[in-house]
Amino acid sequence: MPELPEAETIVRDLQRRVTGRRIESVKVHKADVLSRSTPEQFRRRLKGRRIESVGRRAKNIIIRLDADLVLVINLGMTGRTVSSDAVRAGELKHVAVRFLLDDGREILYDDARRFGRLELFTATQWAERDAHFGVEPLSPEFTAEQLFAGLKQSRVPVRNWLLDQARIAGVGNLYANEALYRAGIRPSRRSNLSTRAEAARLRDTIRDVLSEAIAKRGTTLSDYRDASGEEGGFQPLLQVYGREGEPCPRCGSTIRRTVITNRSAFYCPKCQR
């Protein structure tokens, strides 16, 4: 995405901007972003609902409504969820869904590639789905020992392991690469070959890089915007992602790019073994 820090930034904006508002009506312009629902069903179930809270699970934005409804937004690669009062007219070129609020503003869902999905659940249905996601990396439940135990059980490249949302919720390719760089672990390394000390370092670097990215309001490579339409500020702090051919900040070696199961991985050949 939009990975965990970007979703979290949007959630914090939305909490402030739309909690307590009522959805007066919904317009669906691109039906293929709706998951398991026709535009008619989607509109009907949301009309008149009050926004009780906004939260995050993995890379998903969780909007809890009255009448036992939960609206879940996954931004895919290019999804944006913004408040209409924060964007200039014409700035959004691919608006897929608009939610008109009772104060006259709109929540706009815009998505150039339409990989994102909006899905409505009952609270019970969402609880079931929620249980399929792995541990939240910023929660106290995410421990070095648990990470080590998980890594031991798999032979996939550790970069791939980190991308599995059922193992760790919210880490995507960008932050996986950054965390592995900081931990000194090569992305291609088989997960089960990590030592206990490496797992402990990786646990810390995952938390550090996600926390720092949240503090900077996310990373904008091209499409990402927060709910106010602003770009993130973490991109100058990326140490390897997108920096093929540049010197390693630590040792000066040339950063390499390689492809692991159809996705780029960036690493320093000297600092990461």
Next chain:
DNA sequence: AACGCGCCCTGTCCGC
């Protein structure tokens, strides 16, 4: 049953 792969779709950039 864990894992890799292809695919969904559009925009942008780069080399020729």
Next chain:
DNA sequence: TGCGGACAGGGCGCGT
């Protein structure tokens, strides 16, 4: 200037 190919932060369904 145009064109083809590679590439992009994600996730699902399928086959092995």
